[in-house]
Amino acid sequence: MRLGLIGCGNIGEFLLKAINKDGLLQGGRIVSIYGRREESAAHLADKYGTQFYRDFGSFLDSNLDMVIEAATIEAAKEYGCKVLEGGKDLVLSSIGVMADDAFAERIREVSQQHHVNVFLPSGAIGGLDVLKSAKALNELDAVSITTRKPPRALSSATSIDKETVIFEGSAAEAIKLFPRNMNVAIVLSLAGLGSEKTTVKMIADPEVVKNSHLIEATGSFGKLKLEVENDPMPNNPKTSYLAALSVLATLQNKDKTVHVG
Numbered sequence: 001m002r003l004g005l006i007g008c009g010n011i012g013e014f015l016l017k018a019i020n021k022d023g024l025l026q027g028g029r030i031v032s033i034y035g036r037r038e039e040s041a042a043h044l045a046d047k048y049g050t051q052f053y054r055d056f057g058s059f060l061d062s063n064l065d066m067v068i069e070a071a072t073i074e075a076a077k078e079y080g081c082k083v084l085e086g087g088k089d090l091v092l093s094s095i096g097v098m099a100d101d102a103f104a105e106r107i108r109e110v111s112q113q114h115h116v117n118v119f120l121p122s123g124a125i126g127g128l129d130v131l132k133s134a135k136a137l138n139e140l141d142a143v144s145i146t147t148r149k150p151p152r153a154l155s156s157a158t159s160i161d162k163e164t165v166i167f168e169g170s171a172a173e174a175i176k177l178f179p180r181n182m183n184v185a186i187v188l189s190l191a192g193l194g195s196e197k198t199t200v201k202m203i204a205d206p207e208v209v210k211n212s213h214l215i216e217a218t219g220s221f222g223k224l225k226l227e228v229e230n231d232p233m234p235n236n237p238k239t240s241y242l243a244a245l246s247v248l249a250t251l252q253n254k255d256k257t258v259h260v261g
């Protein structure tokens with residue numbers, strides 16, 4: 001499987017190391033990268049034996065089977081449909097882009113037209129399997145996420161010196177205000193009740209070092225309560241290590257014939 005990578009930050013470099021250096025994706029290799037910061041992308045291309053493209057069209061033409069976006073919501077919006085129209089599967093990290101209903105609809109249409117797949121990894125959270133089962137008979141009543149991060153992981157809250165609720169509202173509002181922190185709320189919305197009905201609470205807490213997410217849901221199945229306490233990525237405290245692992249796991253599982261969960 002020939003992979004292309006958009007974005008060479010934390011998740012991008014994690015994937016380059018895991019796949020191209022450590023061989024953790026059987027039969028797969030990142031052969032092309034497209035990055036905005038030319039110098040660092042060229043350096044990574046050299047370090048991990050891959051090709052760096054400045055021009056998106058040439059990147060897409062480099063005989064790829066699948067493209068992984070690990071950049072930003074804006075990049076996902078700009079390139080997502082082009083990848084699918086080019087006949088390649090797509091893995092999105094910046095899942096917040098799917099909060100835009102018109103864009104999400106377009107992604108669904110284009111992927112059907114071109115017979116390609118879009119993968120939305122569970123990212124820095126879990127519990128999506130429970131929500132999907134719970135809503136099989138439309139009997140999922142409420143879903144919420146409470147995110148607690150150190151202030152330095154929340155760009156707008158760096159001067160906070162005591163535990164502070166910095167946001168309460170819908171997932172739809174949360175992703176607009178915190179596009180680098182609330183992708184989790186949108187993947188949760190997609191698995192559950194949608195971004196208007198999924199509720200979010202964000203807490204900046206100078207006493208914590210981990211990024212934690214508490215997922216709660218109720219429905220005819222009973223109750224869900226699941227908390228992940230994530231170690232942050234070393235170079236980007238906003239992003240949890242689990243988010244990078246989930247992208248790799250999505251790639252590792254994509255061609256399995258026996259599906260768990």
Ligand SMILES: NC(=O)C1=CN([C@@H]2O[C@H](COP(=O)(O)OP(=O)(O)OC[C@H]3O[C@@H](n4cnc5c(N)ncnc54)[C@H](O)[C@@H]3O)[C@@H](O)[C@H]2O)C=CC1
Pocket residue numbers: 006007008009010011012034035036037070071072073074075093094095121122123124125179180181183184187233236238239240243
């Ligand atoms: N689904 C989830 O649970 C999670 C999703 N994320 C999201 O995943 C994405 C990647 O995260 P990180 O690797 O930690 O971010 P990062 O900030 O470390 O790296 C992003 C890279 O993308 C590059 N970039 C930005 N715009 C670009 C463009 N238009 N074209 C090409 N490259 C571009 C930047 O120069 C940077 O190198 C972010 O959107 C982040 O918010 C992060 C954590 C959890």
Ligand SMILES: O=C([O-])CC(=O)C(=O)O
Pocket residue numbers: 123124179180181182183184185211230238239240241243
């Ligand atoms: O990595 C995390 O803990 C969550 C995150 O930043 C996001 O969903 O955007």
